[in-house]
Amino acid sequence: MKKVTMFVWNHFTNDARVNRECTTLAERGYEVDLIAIDDPKNPVISAYEEISKSFRVHRVKRYPWMLQAYQDHGKKFLLVVAGVQVAIIPSLFFISFTLMAAYFMSLVLAAGMIKIKKMRKWFINGAIITRMIVKGYIQNADIYHANDLNTLPQAIVCSKLRLKPKPLIYDSHEVQSDRTGYNKERIKRIESFMLKFVDQMIVENHTRASYNEEIYGFYPKTLYNYSEKYDIHTKPKINLHHKIGINEDEKILLYQGGLQQGRGLELLIKAMDDIEEGHLLFIGGGKLTQELKNLSKNSSEAHRIHFLDKVPFQELPSYTREAYLGFQVLQNICFNHYSASSNKLFEYMMAHVPVISCDFPEIKKVVNETKTGLVVDPHNAADIARAVNKLVKDEALRNSLSENTKHAKEIYNWNNEKAKLIDIYDEFAPLTSKAILLNIN
Template structure:
């Protein structure tokens, strides 16, 4: 039985894509250890979780041991550390004044550095990376799998810094070199260097694969982020209307996912005064939560805008099915957004919910070719309102879109797509079995000069 060591830079509570990949590998006979990050603020998740007989989750602690001890014990820990520091200071006073001065300066410098947010972030992230590496080594995997750039160094260390190097898969869910809030030039340099150690790379779709070829010189594997195939009528029912205090016939206009910048969420609120019917419901959380709630309160349609906390991905379909239509209105703020074919589009389709979407290539291709909704230029709130009103009033078009989702889901589903993941792993096994080690097949000689 081949063992897979996989890394993910989150708590693994809402990562449907990684769950699908791990489950598919486990069902195919691989022994999977997923290394994630623990959440000290959430007592509901555990450091170790056995998802199935062949799929386990290990969550490493977030903070360095001193910060972790402070988090665990609070003021008593501060008193003990302060007492020890003072005892050492008193002892040094009688030994050498210069040493005492240096010691006090070191304490002040450490305290000052910890107050700096960037320094704290570096310290915390370094502790997480170190613990992931240790756990990765202890798992003694045959193949390592890094999800996104922030776990690739861990994968490289565990896979390559050993007497017998192991194969390494780089599974890039985002366009790391062109994302909001990222230094494009720096990320390109880092990613280009780290790719030297990668044996197989996967990206979400062909638009991103072509982009990767343009900047790095090779075309990676594609693995679309499709939803699991299921019968939505067999999922448990959730009376969302009752939960929100709405009449049963009220139409729910749903956005589900992270509340982040560049997703057109402000445009949805801006469009509400021009939408003839229905209520806007956000399900999720993120950095934009407070801003969106503030905008909603200022809107003349504030009574038609609702917010719900994010729910575990396994429970989400029961809520999605309650929607009249779903939104996927990304803004063209970076190539990562422009090239997306994100999971929520396929979650809507799987729940038989027509969509109002942006007209970016990967998303519009699905929406237009299969007529499961309306693709628009989502940068203008008036276009959003017009599309929603069309689906509200044109019942023939809406009915056709809803019927088409029931056909499209048999094309865009994980049961079809996971075959590509398993084929990639089978290819790795063939290479390791007959060649003795995995060669860097994915990079042509002129890839990195």
């Protein structure tokens, strides 16, 4: 069997896209090893996980031993280290002043890495990258696959710094050169340089592929972020109303996903002042979690706003199906948002939940063509409230949109999209018919 090594810069607990890609390749007949990051705060996940006989996850340690000891023991660790140094440094003075000075400087650097946030981040990320490279290199895979720019250096080293270089696929889930919180020009220079080592690039949709052609001069492959196809009625039922403490007849207005900047989440809370019926529920976590909770507490509709922690992607459909409608109201704060065709839209569709969506090209096209929701101005809380009120007052309209999702999901699903991924892989490392048949059987 041909071997694939993938890299992803997360814990691989909620990455549905990467899971779909790895599972597809494993089912095709490839041996897939995914290298992710361990989470010492999460006892549920392990350093090694076997998803199937052909799909394994390797999680490298997040913290160097010194930082991990500091995380675990805090001041006690520092006191022990200080005590040891009282004995070591005077001894080194009698051996060599230069040696003592060098040792002392290394201690200062170590202290900086522990106490100075920016230095600590660089040190931690450097350790993660090094461990990923070591783990990936010894895999000696037939194909290497980097998910997003922050794993591309690791994949370049593992695939190209060899006597016989291996094919490298760069799967960019985001528009790296135009995202919030990133220096556009610097990222563009970095990505442009690294693309010289890439054999094939994948982006999420044709809007992003056209943008890529404008700035880099070539049109990459597209792989839409469609949800896995399933029958929502086969998913386990949960009593979501009970979980958030509301009556069974109340309507749940759902946002699921990361609580991050530029997703219109503050406006959803503001819109609740004008939304006449229903309870707003956020399922997920992120940098805005506490800020959103504070906003909701200060809202006159605080009793109708609820939060649940993120749910593993395998369990999420059971929560989604309980919603009356779902929100996908990204804001146009960068091209990455404007060009998105995010998985959330198709997760709602697969669970037969109508959507209130932003009016950006990729998302608007799907919603309008399939008649599975209402399109709004995502920067206007009043427009969002108007659309919600239209659906909560007109259950016949809502049910019609829900019925349309049953037809739309026959088109917009991973079963129809995954052949494109298989074609890309088979181009670089074609499997024998025997290997494919053995895996199927």
